[in-house]
Amino acid sequence: xxxxxxxxxxxxxxxxxxxxxxxxxxxxxxxxxxxxxxxxxxxxxxxxxxxxxxxxxxxxxxxxxxxxxxxxxxxxxxxxxxxxxxxxxxxxxxxxxxxxxxxxxxxxxxxxxxxxxxxxxxxxxxxxxxxxxxxxxxxxxxxxxxxxxxxxxxxxxxxxxxxxxxxxxxxxxxxxxxxxxxxxxxxxxxxxxxxxxxxxxxxxxxxxxxxxxxxxxxxxxxxxxxxxxxxxxxxxxxxxxxxxxxxxxxxxxxxxxxxxxxxxxxxxxxxxxxxxxxxxxxxxxxxxxxxxxxxxxxxxxxxxxxxxxxxxxxxxxxxxxxxxxxxxxxxxxxxxxxxxxxxxxxxxxxxxxxxxxxxxxxxxxxxxxxxxxxxxxxxxxxxxxxxxxxxxxxxxxxxxxxxxxxxxxxxxxxxxxxxxxxxxxxxxxxx
Numbered sequence: 001x002x003x004x005x006x007x008x009x010x011x012x013x014x015x016x017x018x019x020x021x022x023x024x025x026x027x028x029x030x031x032x033x034x035x036x037x038x039x040x041x042x043x044x045x046x047x048x049x050x051x052x053x054x055x056x057x058x059x060x061x062x063x064x065x066x067x068x069x070x071x072x073x074x075x076x077x078x079x080x081x082x083x084x085x086x087x088x089x090x091x092x093x094x095x096x097x098x099x100x101x102x103x104x105x106x107x108x109x110x111x112x113x114x115x116x117x118x119x120x121x122x123x124x125x126x127x128x129x130x131x132x133x134x135x136x137x138x139x140x141x142x143x144x145x146x147x148x149x150x151x152x153x154x155x156x157x158x159x160x161x162x163x164x165x166x167x168x169x170x171x172x173x174x175x176x177x178x179x180x181x182x183x184x185x186x187x188x189x190x191x192x193x194x195x196x197x198x199x200x201x202x203x204x205x206x207x208x209x210x211x212x213x214x215x216x217x218x219x220x221x222x223x224x225x226x227x228x229x230x231x232x233x234x235x236x237x238x239x240x241x242x243x244x245x246x247x248x249x250x251x252x253x254x255x256x257x258x259x260x261x262x263x264x265x266x267x268x269x270x271x272x273x274x275x276x277x278x279x280x281x282x283x284x285x286x287x288x289x290x291x292x293x294x295x296x297x298x299x300x301x302x303x304x305x306x307x308x309x310x311x312x313x314x315x316x317x318x319x320x321x322x323x324x325x326x327x328x329x330x331x332x333x334x335x336x337x338x339x340x341x342x343x344x345x346x347x348x349x350x351x352x353x354x355x356x357x358x359x360x361x362x363x364x365x366x367x368x369x370x371x372x373x374x375x376x377x378x379x380x381x382x383x384x385x386x387x388x389x390x391x392x393x394x395x396x397x398x399x400x401x402x403x404x405x406x407x408x409x410x411x412x413x414x415x416x417x418x419x420x421x422x423x424x425x426x427x428x429x430x431x
Contacts, residue, residue, distance in 0.1 A: 001029070002403070003039025008374070008384075009046040010344065012360050015384040019046070023367040026403030031363060042371050042398070045387050048359050049109025049368030049401065050317035051350040053279045054222070054260050054308025056114055057096040057136070058087055061426045063313055073228055073288045084117055085166040086429050089126070092117070093135035095425040100143035101415035102315050102422070106393035109368035109401045110146035112308070112353035114197055114222060114260070116154045118181070122168025130185040137187040144406035144414055146368075148353040149187060150222050152197040153178045153204050153212050159238040175204065175211035182215060191402060193354050195220030198252065200227075201235055201243040209250035220256055220354040222279070223247065226269070227261040227290050244269035258306065258352050261285060263293040270294065274302040277352045282323030284310035292331040295324060296338070305342075306349035316393040321347040340385035347388075371398035 001024040009019035011031065020038060022030035061083045066076050087095070103111055117132055119125055128134065133149055140147035154170035155178065157163040163171040172178035187194060196216045198204045200223065204212060213221065226232055226243050235243050244265060247253055258277040263285065265273075278298050285291065288311070299305055307320045314320075321343050328337035338346075348359035350368075358366045372387060373379060373395045382390035399407035406413055415421065 004042055005034065005037045005039050006042045006046040007044060009361055010048065010385070012362050014341070015045070015387075019361075021046070021361065021369075023403050026367050028361065028363055028365050028367050031361060044374045044397065045372050046361065047107075047344070047370050047372065047387070048348040048361055049370055049399070050107045050321075050347050051306060051353060051355070051359065052103055052108045052111040052309050052317070053258060053277075053306040053349065053352045054114055054281055054310050055111050056311060057099045057139075058083055058092060058117065059310070060099045060102075060312035060315075060422070061095065061429050062311065065430070067287075073290070076288060081166040083429055084169060087117060089131045089135040091425065091428065092132060093139050094421065095429070096136050096139035097142050097415060098418050098421035098425060099312065099315075100140050100145045100147075101412045101418045103309070104143055104145050104399050104401065104406050105396065105410070105412055105418065106315050107317050107370040107372075107396045107399060108145065108309075109370070109399065110148070110350050110353055110355050110358065111140070112148040112150055112195070112220070112222065112258075113140075114150050114152055116152035116170045116197075116199055118172065119169050122163075122171065129181050133185055133187070137189065137192045141189050141191060142414055143412070144191075144401050144404065146191045146350070146355055146401065147187075148193045148195050148220060148355070150195045150197040150220065151182045151185070152199050153208075154199040155208065156203050156205055158202050159234050170199070175208035179211055179215040195222065195354055197221065198223040198247075200224040200231065201246050202231055206239060206246055206250065209247070209252055213250055213252045216256065218256060220258060220352070221252065221254065222258040222260055223252070225259040225262050226264045229264050229291075232264050242266060242269055244272050248272045260308070261290060261293060262298065263291045265294060270297055270301050270303070273298065277304045277306055277349070279306045279308050279352065280324055280346075281308045281310035282320050282327055283314035283316075286323075286327075287311060287313040292327045296328055296332070299338075299342070304349065304352070305346040306352040307346050317347055318388065318391045318393060322389050340388055343388060344385075367400060367403040369400040370396055373397050
């Protein structure tokens with residue numbers, strides 16, 4: 001058993017002073033208030049580990065390389081395809097290991113990887129058809145982050161269109177072939193799990209959606225939903241229904257479903273999502289000009305909220321958390337759309353990725369803890385839950401995942417030179 005004494009800790013009922021936390025076999029076994037320090041003293045504020053519920057790890061190679069023109073989401077996508085066309089399993093392993101280590105340094109303790117880069121090229125296969133998946137699992141294990149690998153079905157290049165060009169690397173042929181490949185893969189290690197994803201309704205024809213839903217079978221099922229107005233317009237023109245209505249008809253909206261972005265929704269769409277999840281990715285949605293989704297309206301309708309880093313333009317759970325509220329303020333003209341407890345619940349919603357029993361500092365919860373420096377130039381003077389609106393990834397000093405410290409004094413214990421590795425791998429991709 002390990003014992004820690006925190007100057008402050010974010011408990012289920014709020015931020016408390018002088019908290020004693022006992023951990024055994026990667027589970028929190030006791031939480032109590034104790035004025036007298038005991039065990040290992042932690043001088044700052046302890047918060048639950050953050051959940052990254054939507055990630056494309058290889059998009060990290062685009063940071064700082066897609067912001068210097070007036071392009072659109074669709075021109076950005078062409079540069080993303082260029083990177084996707086160059087990656088190989090070994091290079092993706094090295095890049096993802098550094099990206100996942102960057103996430104842990106920022107305070108993320110789980111990540112849902114929306115994974116659709118499967119094959120060498122159209123019609124070709126690796127000896128192990130899940131070689132890319134194996135590379136990502138190995139990368140996450142080395143970085144010490146909990147991984148939900150969301151194997152993504154992507155078998156069309158648009159409504160009524162075949163995949164073309166680099167999209168051939170994503171395409172299994174049809175949903176049945178995708179399901180067969182998915183079922184052949186089971187990741188090793190206690191920190192890795194699998195789920196499934198529909199890339200989008202433009203990438204999986206309506207008649208094939210039931211195959212993906214059936215294959216999910218109680219696992220997390222994620223889907224990009226109504227990220228772009230153009231997608232909605234094309235879906236209405238082709239099917240006569242919104243993307244949400246299409247998913248609803250396929251029985252794809254369940255308590256295990258996570259609608260990613262959920263930006264451009266009708267009132268009927270919001271009602272159909274009740275009981276499911278919505279993953280907002282504020283940094284990416286701002287970067288790509290997607291728009292501001294109806295987060296408060298979804299929450300009021302009984303949709304559970306969670307957050308993701310998506311395109312890695314920013315890897316900072318503190319930013320994503322407060323942007324949930326700040327974007328609502330911009331859209332509504334009102335402050336206080338979400339209280340601090342609601343924001344933290346969304347930021348630590350590991351259950352959306354199939355990791356129940358995480359996300360709070362309480363007895364029986366997994367031992368995922370983040371220690372933040374309360375005395376930096378950013379956090380100095382912040383009081384109680386205000387730390388959520390002051391801290392950044394740069395203020396994280398220590399991170400525990402499953403009872404093991406993965407970051408100590410601001411250094412990743414398994415990948416000590418994250419910046420150098422990112423520079424090396426991203427530079428090689430753009431040569």
